[in-house]
Amino acid sequence: MAEITKNKPSKDEINKTLNAAKEEADAKINELKQQIKALKAETAEKIKKIKADAKANPVRFEVDKVEIEKIKEKYAELIKQAKSEYRDHKYYNKLKETPAEKAARLEKIKAAKAAYLERIKGKSPDEVAHEKALYQAEIEEIMKTKTNYANTMSKMQMVFQDPIASLNPRMIVKDIISEGLVIRGERNKAVIEEKVNKILDMVGLIPDHATRYPHEFSGGQRQRIGIARALIVDPDFIIADEPISALDVSIQAQILNLLNDLKKELGLTILFIAHDLSVVKYFCDRIAVMYYGKIVELASSEELFQNPLHPYTKSLLSAIPQPDPIYEAKRVRVGYDPSIHNYTVDKPKLVEIKPGHFIYANEAELKNYRAILGIEE
Numbered sequence: 562m563a564e565i566t567k568n569k570p571s572k573d574e575i576n577k578t579l580n581a582a583k584e585e586a587d588a589k590i591n592e593l594k595q596q597i598k599a600l601k602a603e604t605a606e607k608i609k610k611i612k613a614d615a616k617a618n619p620v621r622f623e624v625d626k627v628e629i630e631k632i633k634e635k636y637a638e639l640i641k642q643a644k645s646e647y648r649d650h651k652y653y654n655k656l657k658e659t660p661a662e663k664a665a666r667l668e669k670i671k672a673a674k675a676a677y678l679e680r681i682k683g684k685s686p687d688e689v690a691h692e693k694a695l696y697q698a699e700i701e702e703i704m705k706t707k708t709n710y711a712n713t714m715s716k717m718q719m720v721f722q723d724p725i726a727s728l729n730p731r732m733i734v735k736d737i738i739s740e741g742l743v744i745r746g747e748r749n750k751a752v753i754e755e756k757v758n759k760i761l762d763m764v765g766l767i768p769d770h771a772t773r774y775p776h777e778f779s780g781g782q783r784q785r786i787g788i789a790r791a792l793i794v795d796p797d798f799i800i801a802d803e804p805i806s807a808l809d810v811s812i813q814a815q816i817l818n819l820l821n822d823l824k825k826e827l828g829l830t831i832l833f834i835a836h837d838l839s840v841v842k843y844f845c846d847r848i849a850v851m852y853y854g855k856i857v858e859l860a861s862s863e864e865l866f867q868n869p870l871h872p873y874t875k876s877l878l879s880a881i882p883q884p885d886p887i888y889e890a891k892r893v894r895v896g897y898d899p900s901i902h903n904y905t906v907d908k909p910k911l912v913e914i915k916p917g918h919f920i921y922a923n924e925a926e927l928k929n930y931r932a933i934l935g936i937e938e
Contacts, residue, residue, distance in 0.1 A: 600640050607632050669703045715745075718791035722803040724783035728775040734761075734786055735771035741794040760789045765819060781812035788819065792827070800832045805840070817844055839881050842866060847917075850874045852899075856911060859919040870920050870930045873897045902926070 611632070677696040681689045718741075721727035728737055738760060739753045747753055758768045764785040775783055784804060791799055801820065805813040821844065824831055835841050841848055841862070848865045850858045850873065858871040869875050876897035883889045902909070907923040914920050914930055922930060931937075 597640055604632060604640075666703060670700060673699050673703065715794070716797040718794065718796040718799050720784075720787050720791050720799060720801040720804045723807045724780060724787050725775060727787055728783060730775055733772055733774055737775070737786060738771075738790045738793050741790065745794065756793060757789075760793050763792065763823070764789045779812075780808050781815060784808060784812075784816055785819070788816075788823070792823070796829070798830045798832070800834070802834045803836075804833075806835070806837075813840075820844070837881075838877055850877065855921060856919070857921040859911070861917055864918055868918070868934060870914070870918075870933065871922070872901065873899075 673696065677692060677699075681692050684692065732740075735754070735757050738757050739747075742753055742756065754771075757771055761768060761770060766782065766785055766789070770778070770782075770786075775786070778786065788804075804820070805816050808816060817840065820831060820833075823829060833841065833844055838848075842865075845862055847859065847861050849856045850865070850871065852873045858865065858869070858874045860868075865874065866878065869878055872895075876895045879893065879895040883892065902923075903925075904923060907925055909921050909923045909926070911919050911921050912927060914927065915934060915936065920927070920930055
C-alpha cells in the first residue's frame, strides 16, 4: 500500500487517545508505591531481627552493627532506585519529560546554538541564511526526541470483536473509514475518496460499498470495514480483540487469511486476542497465555504446543476439539485447579526457563519444569 500522508493529530484526538497512557502510568505509580513500602518494611524487619539476636548474644553486638549497616545501605539503594522510577512515572502520567530527559534535550539545543554562532562568524548574508536553515533543521531533529505519547498512540489502531456494534449505523461506509483521516486534518475530498477506495480494495470490498450503511452488509463484510477503518491511518500496530469470534465459522477463515496477508504485505504487528488456541496457533508467531490478568506462559507457537509447562496451558490445550471422531471420543480433558500452587512464601515470577520460553512460577516449580525439559541446573 502506498504510504498514507501523515497529518498532525488534532487536540481533541490527542486528549481522547491519551487516557489509556495516563491509566497505565497511574497503575505503575501505585505499583512503585507498594514496592517502596515493602522494601522499607523488609528493611525494618531484618534490622529488628538482628537487634533481637544481639540482645540474646551480646558478644555478637559489634558484628551485628556492621551487618545492620550493610542491610541499610543495600535497601537504601533499592528504595532510591524505586523512588527515582516513581518520580519518572509521575511525569509520564502527565505526558511530560522527566527533568533528566529535559536537561539532556536542552543541553543538545545549547550545543547546537553555540556551534551555529561559531559557524556564522564573518560569513556573508547568503551563507548565514544557509547556516540558519541547517541550524533550524538540527533543532527540529532534537525536538523530535521529546517524549510524545500522542505520536506513539496515533500509530496504534483497534479491530473490535463485534463488527456491527463498532460501526455507526447512521454513517455510510466512506465516512466510517475516512473518519480517522478527517480527525487528522485531511480535508481534500478527492484525496479522501482515493484512499478509501484503495483501502476497500485491499480488504476485499469494492468502491460501490462506500455509499452503503453497515446494516446492508454481512458479518464478514462488516469486519472487513472495521479492518479498513484501522488501516486508513497507516498504523504500525493493530490490536485485534477477538476479531472472528462473532462471525460464522465459514467466514472466520477468510478474515484470518485477510489479516495474515495484510500483516505480511504492510509489515504490521498484530496483537491477536482470542480464546481458541487452534486459531491462535495458525495466526500467531508467539503466544502468551493469560490467567486472571497475568501472563502464565509465553513462547513461540510451536514451542508452546510441543512443550506446554503451566497447568493452565495444558488445560487449554486439552480443550481443543479435534476433527477425528475416534480421537475425539478418547480425548481426556485436563482441568485446572489453581490451589495446586503454593505461593504463600515462595512467590512466583515470570522467568525465561529456556530461550524464548517464559513461565510464571516459583523456585520449586521451576525446578520441576527444568526436570521436565531435561535442563540441568
